[in-house]
Amino acid sequence: MAAVLSARLVVERDGFLLDVSIEAAAGEVVALLGPNGAGKTTALRALAGLVRLSRGEIVLDGEAIHEHPAERRSVGMVFQDYLLFPHLSALDNVAFGPRCQGTPKARARDQARDWLERVGLGAHLHARPRELSGGQAQRVALARALAVRPRLLLLDEPLAALDAHTRLEVRAGLRRHLEDFGGATVLVTHDPLDAMVLADRLVVVENGAIVQQGSPAEVARQPRTDYVARLVGLNLYRGVAAGHRVTIAGALTLSAAEELSGPVFVAFPPSAVALFRTRPDGTPRNTWAATIAGVERHGDQFRVSLDGPLSVSADVTAAAVADLGLLPAQEVWVAVKATETHAYPA
């Protein structure tokens, strides 16, 4: 697939440096995922033309557009809190873009009506933004951005302003509309679920730089930073492999399922960790003594954080908590199944 969008974005501001390269093909949805303050939104605003590049370039459909002002870029943007014009009806909000492109008023309104019907808001054409629910406002904002027929669609935390229930519905709807959209999409989120469901490719940004990219499945299986590991719920360490043995500097040696050599990441889920009062018999591999740092409810399980040679999270059942009498500062034995301990090149 030819890249619709090919950009290197460098923005220097107040001691913060953003330097990322983003490519997106026709029909592809790329999610920028990262913690708050990582520079994701700045990257999006640079693509839209709302922030000037310090260096770099933005090529959209073979044309360098980074010198163009926002109004001359073929870009549609959905803002985090939608920014629907409060003095205009839903219809006129959506017709605003086509009107600016020179479409006569009646035609622009016809197009706007089509878009609103397509996002399921045919019954709310004349509602003012304040009369719309969060989910409806989100869909009007999407229709407004798509109505300018952009080659690049930008979504800034498109679901962040919604409550959990609405979010579920809107996420499914948004996914459908993104599949129908022929251009490239870049969306920004700090919610791994949004990213996994909506995106074809994840780009993880931390401190203004890309730390990992790949398909959602790859990123979820093989995280490369602590931030990503926490998002996808894995224990992650760096070590040096020799065969199945991975030595984690200054700590201990683990047995992994894969056979590798050289620097590696090693990861295992909290559910692969078992806790014992005394040193377990049998397999001596991946066993060490640790101290309980804290216990928290986690769904129908309990998540135990452990200090020791490695900081580890373990998921155990309520029964196990009762049997073991797990309390902070207590000593326990930790065992991790080697078959669920995965190593991959760093």
Add this chain to the structure above:
Amino acid sequence: MRGRTPWGLAVPAVAGMAFLVLPLAGLLVRAPWPTLLVRLAEPRVVEALRLSLLTATAATALCLVLGVPLAWLLARAAFPGRGLVRALVTVPLVLPPVVGGVALLLVFGRNGLAGRWFAGVFSLPFTTAGVVVAEAFVAMPFLVISVEGTLRAADLRYEEAAATLGASRWTVFRRVTLPLVAPGVTAGAVLCWARALGEFGATITFAGNFPGTTQTMPLAVYLALENDPDAAIVLSLVLLAVCVAVLAALRDRWIRA
């Protein structure tokens, strides 16, 4: 529970209120109620009222055309000396209006700095247009300050959203910025109109006091006080009624704040 109000504050507060309210009450008490309607219909009163409404409205229109862009510039554009320009714009607020009138004469008068250039074509002093200029000079700061404040408080991100939809700067201003700050513009225009309606010093200095052309309500009140005090009271009542109406219109915006 609120504490009791100390006497040291309650007494001067009541005195202050009386000081503000009693003169207005006096106006109502001394008004020639039985002959009020007849007097209101007198040609002199009707003429002054018509002229006042006309010139105050024209002055407000002039202030809107010049003042809204000026407010935008002060709120949005970064240019050297912006602080100085803002200070200069507010000078007419504190300048004695008579001084304003003298200054206008020096510039737009027959031998004035600018007046000289178009002396043969038309002349502003002592004309109805001159009244409008004098009123606009004194009233414009009210509009500029109100609109600038609203522009500063407005959310710039709406303008960014409009830009991503392909709107040029002018379209953004016309279709997004202006509607968003409309309440501030309205409030500023009403204040500006009220100030123009009451303008006396600059008007009489720059435009004189000719019935029918430059004699507005405040001028008529002052003149009537010499020979017909009852007429002065009637004219004053009309101005008072207009002011109360303006305050009522701006109730939500100014009094509850």
